[in-house]
Amino acid sequence: MAAPSLVLFRRDLRVADHPALAAAMAAGPTIGVYVLDDTADGRPLGGAARWWLHHALTRLAADLESLGVPLILRRGAQNTVVPALARDVEASGVYWSRRYTPWGVAADKGLKAWASEAGITAQSYAGSYLVEPWAVQTKQGRPFKVFTPFYKAMQAAGEPSLPLPEPEPQEPLLLTVKSDTLADWALLPTQPDWASGLRQTWQFSAGERTADFLDTAVNAYPDARDRPDIDGTSMLSAFLAFGEVSPRQVWHAARHRASLEPAAATGVEAFLRQLVWRDFCSSLLYHFPHIADRPFQQKFEGFPWANDPGALRAWQRGQTGYPWIDAGMQQLWHTGWMHNRVRMGVASFLTKHLLLPWQAGEAWFWDTLVDADPAQNIANWQWVAGCGADAAPYFRIFNPITQGDKFDPRGLYLRQWQPDTLSYEPGAAGIRPIVEHRAARERALAAFATIKGA
Ligand SMILES: Cc1cc2nc3c(=O)[nH]c(=O)nc-3n(C[C@H](O)[C@H](O)[C@H](O)COP(=O)(O)OP(=O)(O)OC[C@H]3O[C@@H](n4cnc5c(N)ncnc54)[C@H](O)[C@@H]3O)c2cc1C
Incomplete structure (x- = not known):
């Protein structure tokens, strides 16, 4: 068997429209890895996000399995865990989607340096936002500090490219290396179990919710989005935050809806504008990392x-x-x-x-x-x-x-x-x-x- 590659999953827990996964699988046998790293976002995940992560990883593992890709779970600092795992499986490459937070950038730089020293290919890809934070700049080549010009510059740059399909399955890989189990991580609350309201609320998948929202609610979105008494917004934020759906997938699904029903166009535009806010926030934290805990002004x-x-x-x-x-x-x-x-x-x-x-x-x-x-x-x-x-x-x-x-x-x-x-x-x-x-x-x-x- 050719040496396998590792794909590191972080906030991109999906198999379709995943350029890093697609590239790794095109290159050869692939192993998925998720490292529960308390420093990944500068602090451990909160309780509700841990609950979400448990379910997102369950879904990801099943999706990867149908592609013949095992998912290894490990806990610890990414840059300790990944080199050790790479040695154990004699990996020839490591692939990931780029992160733009101060903690993500620093850790991934370190990982690239390790890979280059170890003679392992390290390939990173865009995948979590509509554009990368350095791709949209003022005419003077500086980052935008104001949303509307940022939005206009994104519009001027044209439509995001079409999402990638799921990769073709590989011959299932059977591994002898150990993986933690989700149960080991105890991400779900038990004493007390405060998650019953979460279970009741989150009973849909990203795909179902996207389709539902675009079919029934997007036309009214420009006004209904301000009304908490109406089910008027997409409720996709957690799926987007964990990357279970990519912003490109959402973007093009919405565009498709508007192409089928011209009356949806205004609602779709307003909805996509909010999706651009997501990019804007990420761009701010990338260019002005001090805002993590200090005021921008x-x-x-x-x-x-x-x-x-x-x-x-x-x-x-x-x-x-x-x-x-x-x-x-x-x-x-x-x-x-x-x-x-x-x-x-x-x-x-x-x-x-x-x-x-x-x-x-x-x-x-x-x-x-x-x-x-x-x-x-x-x-x-x-x-x-x-x-x-x-x-x-x-x-x-x-x-x-x-x-x-x-x-x-x-x-x-x-x-x-x-x-x-x-x-x-x-x-x-x-x-x-x-x-x-x-x-x-x-x-x-x-x-x-x-x-x-x-
Ligand atoms: C104080 C405060 C804290 C917030 N913290 C978070 C957070 O931790 N995570 C988070 O995803 N959103 C956060 N938001 C933004 C926003 O409230 C949520 O994204 C939105 O309510 C999610 O619901 P939705 O998916 O139905 O949104 P929709 O109205 O359907 O919007 C579609 C998508 O656009 C993005 N979006 C919408 N509004 C914003 C916004 N103001 N800023 C950035 N992206 C946006 C989200 O990804 C959202 O899923 C915060 C807003 C406020 C005022």
Whole structure:
């Protein structure tokens, strides 16, 4: 048998439209590898994401098996685990999809250096975004800091290329090397098992959901996307975050829909624009890696954030006394997902009404979102907090009462997550509000005034 190649799976847990897998299989016998590496995203995956990962790896292993490709699971630092495995199976090559986070870039550079020293082929491919972060630049050759010109430049660059099909199966490879099992990793919660809401919510595959959304919801997306009481968005974010579907696959499925039904064109355009936001966030973290834990706008380094563990706990548990905020936090806790409009509301409430640092909210989202993704989470938190690139101005403070009335006019979302509550008035769910809206707003504006001219 020819020497096999390893394909490293990270946030690209699929077999179709996977250039690295396709290239490896075209070159010869292929082994899939997933390394559970707590440093891959700069910190261990959160609880909800671990739950998702368990199921995503189960699906990936089955898909790979049908291609004759075994999936080896190992735990530890990627750059220790992969060289050892490569030695054990006498691999001739290592293939992967490129990552763009500071941690991913650093680790993969190290792996390339090892491969070159060991005389092993190391091939990396694009695959996780519509474009690579260096492919879209200003006329001066600099990274974009504002979304709209980024979006226009992407449009000018033309359509992303068509997704690749699944590779042809190989002769099944039987290995003697050991693999961990998913059970060894205990990614699913047991004591207590808090995942029943997640199981109930996530009963569809990426393919089913894409088809459903494009068939039934995309036409109304431009307005419905702001309505948490309507099933109006794709709910593909976790599939995209783990790479179970590629953005190119989603892009072309949506384009195909518009070609079949011209009335879908406006909805499709609005939907694809959001997909470009995903690229924009990744591009920001790639070009400005300091935003991982520091504000994009330097003047916010001196922002007088509060330190109030009690308020943070109330926010995390959905006990702020503001039904709009508490409904969102309940949705997050039960399903591992929150509607984007409500994400903006709860993030604004944390960073403005409670004056708590965005990093505290980002960390909670990291632990509780099934779609937790470093670039999307960091860039969106900074956007809402007002300290990010192209951010909402800090003084735009979402009103947690009128936002509920506006985006959930019939109170359906409210009653789903705050049963028996009849209005978005503070205290309406029987919880005493932890801050008074107007006073909190004034306090936030006063805090902002201290750094405004900085
Ligand atoms: C404070 C905050 C934190 C967030 N953290 C994350 C996160 O960790 N992971 C994550 O995937 N999204 C995050 N988002 C972005 C957004 O809320 C979700 O992507 C979206 O709600 C997912 O639902 P959907 O798949 O139905 O979206 P759709 O409306 O159907 O959009 C389609 C896809 O476009 C992308 N997208 C949509 N909105 C955004 C956006 N604002 N920024 C970047 N990409 C976007 C997502 O991949 C999404 O699946 C965050 C937003 C906020 C305000």
